Amino acid sequence: MGKSSRKKNRAAEAPAVDGAVGPRQPCPCGSGRRYKACHGAADGPPPAFVARPFEGYASETDLVALRELVPAATAPLKLKDSDREVRLCTLLPGAAPAMVREGGAIWLGLQVQHAYGDPARDLGAVLTKAVEHAEAGETGIVGLTEAPGEGPRFTDLVEDEALEVTVHEGFGYWLDDVEDRTPEMDAALDQANGSVHPTVKLKGVEAAYWTNVGSKEHLRWAMPEDEDALLNALTRLHTKGADTLVEGGRLVGMFRAHGVLVPVWDLPVGTGAEVLEEPAKKFAAELADALADDSELTSAERSAKSSLAGRQVTIR
Incomplete structure (x- = not known):
């Protein structure tokens, strides 16, 4: 493709006026779709997107x-x-x-x-x-x-x-x-x-699920707190080294699903679910204390938060 063609394509994709949304940019409605496939679609926008559809439900x-x-x-x-x-x-x-x-x-x-x-x-x-x-x-x-x-x-x-x-x-x-x-x-x-990975729900905390995917084991823990407050709390624990549940395990990132963050820990193969019960309860108590801390993040904590936020994957 020649330079002139590339320039034409870039011009076609660019916002026409200040503040406009380009067709390949994320739609401002928050759906996760590109603008051209959402509110910029020729046949009109899709049905209204609800970011946190189950908010307020006990489970x-x-x-x-x-x-x-x-x-x-x-x-x-x-x-x-x-x-x-x-x-x-x-x-x-x-x-x-x-x-x-x-x-x-x-x-x-x-x-x-x-x-x-x-x-x-x-x-x-x-x-x-x-x-x-x-x-x-x-x-x-x-x-x-x-x-x-x-x-x-x-x-x-x-x-x-x-x-x-x-x-x-x-x-x-x-x-x-x-x-x-x-x-x-x-x-x-x-x-x-044949497609089912062994999975166990932890008993001592809410919505935490251990799974064995063969080459690795994970703990995936859905948490209901406000996203920014939860990120701040996880950051405080991370910078103190208090986010490790078992030796050799580590917090590697998080999913975002239906408006809920799901932190994910990698665990050594052979860990199993049972040994996570007490560390998970201890972590939940420390997380509650960190959530109650409304002080400003330090520069080191802000850097750590940026790193954690960069390891989020939205799946719904």
């Missing part, structure tokens, strides 16, 4: 972890206006949004990407539709074929209670209510289980 951090990080887990849900059995699942067969089972129980899948802008609204729409199907005596897969529009969100429909999460070794829960299993079912289950 927000566990919900985010189950949706984005944990391969196989379930938790019972209690509806506000019904005693119908509802089971929250990380993943359902075929990545189904929901299933109404024989007998009327509803299984609601979390790891479904509808891309309608508000996962809490999408889950609410699927759950509402599943309840309607169950009340009508219908069974099978339930999902969305178009943006749901206005209506109740997930947090409007379920009781605001802590989730009782059960982490499974695989997707055997798919067949919990199946009496006559076929060889085809078992083969499909075996294939799905």
Whole structure:
């Protein structure tokens, strides 16, 4: 490509006036998309983006972890206006949004990407539709074929209670209510289980999950605090060397998912989950003290914070 062509392309991508957003720049709405694929799209912007869709829910951090990080887990849900059995699942067969089972129980899948802008609204729409199907005596897969529009969100429909999460070794829960299993079912289950990394939920702290990915072990801990305040607190502990949970382990970065930060520790192979319980509780207490410290960061701490912030990856 010649210089003149490159200049033309750069000119086409540049903002036309001061303060304008270029087509390849991040959209100012905060969706994470480029402007040309979001509010600058020719056919108009996508549905409104909600940065923290589950904010205020008692188990927000566990919900985010189950949706984005944990391969196989379930938790019972209690509806506000019904005693119908509802089971929250990380993943359902075929990545189904929901299933109404024989007998009327509803299984609601979390790891479904509808891309309608508000996962809490999408889950609410699927759950509402599943309840309607169950009340009508219908069974099978339930999902969305178009943006749901206005209506109740997930947090409007379920009781605001802590989730009782059960982490499974695989997707055997798919067949919990199946009496006559076929060889085809078992083969499909075996294939799905091949993608599952061993995962354990820590008991002494909220929303912390150990996992073994083969070459490494990790602790991924979803935290609900304000992002800047949490970064400051993590920075204070990091500069003091107080962010190491076990010998040979280290805080390597963090995910940002649905408005929640998820710090990630690399751990030596062979660490396991059990030995993390006491160090995690100690770290949680030290983190609470650091969060309560509202003094200005030192120059060394500001530098450390910049380094930590540079190790963030937004996954939703």
